[in-house]
Amino acid sequence: MKPVLGALTLALFGSLGGCGYLTGEDGYFRDRGSDYQGVVIEPRITVPEGIESKPLGDLLPVPGQVTAKAGNEEFELPRPQPMIVSADAAEFSLQQNGSVRWVQAQRSAAEAWPLVRQFWADYQIPVASETPELGQLQTGWVAFDLQADNPLLRRILPAIGQGRQVEGQEHRFRMRVEPGVQGGSSELYVTHMSRSQGGTRTEWPENSDNANLERAVLAELETYLNQSRGGASITSLMAAQAGPRATLARDGAGNPVLTLQSDFNRAWASVGQALSQADIRIADLNRSAGVYYIDLAQAASAQEKPGFFGRLFGRDEEQEDTAQRTEVRLTAVGGNVQVTVDESINEAADPRVATDVLERIEANLN
Structure with a gap:
């Protein structure tokens, strides 16, 4: 019984395939790859005056010329051009x-x-x-x-x-x-x-x-x-042991900004250590405000504490530092910490000076 059913099945599909019922030009599973050649290009839509709109390009442009092949040879649908995607392209x-x-x-x-x-x-x-x-x-x-x-x-x-x-x-x-x-x-x-x-x-x-x-x-x-975009606020244990990752970029006003992928406590300690290793003198600090006051006119290694008579008759060290202080400010933004260099809370430092300080901090981050 089974051989008879198999033979009938083959005969049935053979007859259907012969008449093109399934795969022919008018079949249910016909090839639609060349249908676009018969599409009529309609005129562009015109927007009435007084209505705001923005120009739209052709999302699916049709080739201007398609060379017909000689004879009855079937037309081969050209493959689309591959998109060039750079791994370093900004999202x-x-x-x-x-x-x-x-x-x-x-x-x-x-x-x-x-x-x-x-x-x-x-x-x-x-x-x-x-x-x-x-x-x-x-x-x-x-x-x-x-x-x-x-x-x-x-x-x-x-x-x-x-x-x-x-x-x-x-x-x-x-x-x-x-x-x-x-x-x-x-x-x-x-x-x-x-x-x-x-x-x-x-x-x-x-x-x-x-x-x-x-x-x-x-x-x-x-x-x-x-x-x-890459979940910069999430840091792994390995990253925590190696120190915060830093990215030096510029803000909307063109001032340099060093972004640390770290919490504030770890960033504060890392920046303070980096300033010391970069031989930048820290004249004062205010952790609650997130500010290191640095003196760029004198290296940390060249600082000499005054003796007894110098402290007794000399000028107060606080007064000497005030006019020369530059602020290294840490600001928590989301899961990151941004480091900037300012002359005051209302005035950014010279971009060249700020870039030099931030590059020295970045180079000495552990």
Whole structure:
């Protein structure tokens, strides 16, 4: 009985294959690889006047010319060109087109949203309102003169520009996370708005009140996202034994910043030891404020303590150091610690001096 059923089955499939019922041109499992050749290219969509839109490129461009093969030879569908992906390419990058700036993220809008939200939380900037389903977020009002100890405000302060008023002004930022042109990507936009403290202005401007502040915040956001994308706040036991990992980069104002992937306690001890090994004199320190006061005019090894008569009749050492002190400031941001070099809490040090100090600290970190 079984041989008879097998023969009938082979005969049935053979007859179906012969008439092309399954795999022929009109079959259920026909080859659709050349269907695109019969597609009609429709004209581009025109957006009515008065409606905002952004230009969209061709997501699936059709080849301009396809050479037909002679005779009845079957057309071979060309394979797509491989994408060139660099292992060192940044997942987040600052882009600009004319006066429009944004951070390009190689992540979907849903994946980028919590990272953006964490950026403002780590920098202790209050969020006044947020609409995750629309990808929009508005910060509360902040004042540079009243919140000078905030690390983000301190670093973007130079972007305000010389001659612009700081006292009596307050600022806020609006962030938008939009889907990118390419699938799986998104674009992050920032708008800046300012007013006098206690003012009644509430309507957002079409463009940022200060384009330099907008760019500085975007640059800070780009650096933050690239440093935290790999779970920089998580350190293993091996990393803890080898010392904190350090990355030297620049903030939105162009000032150097050394980021340590460590908790504050370990970073404080490591930076203090690195300063000593780099032969940089520590004139004073304030751990609660996270500041080492250093004297770049005198090496630590050349420091000589005054004798009895020198201490009795000489000038107070505290007074001598005050005019020459430079601040090495440690600020906890999320799971990392950022090290900057300042002349004061409101003034960054010369970029060349700051870079030299931070490079010496980085070279001597254990």
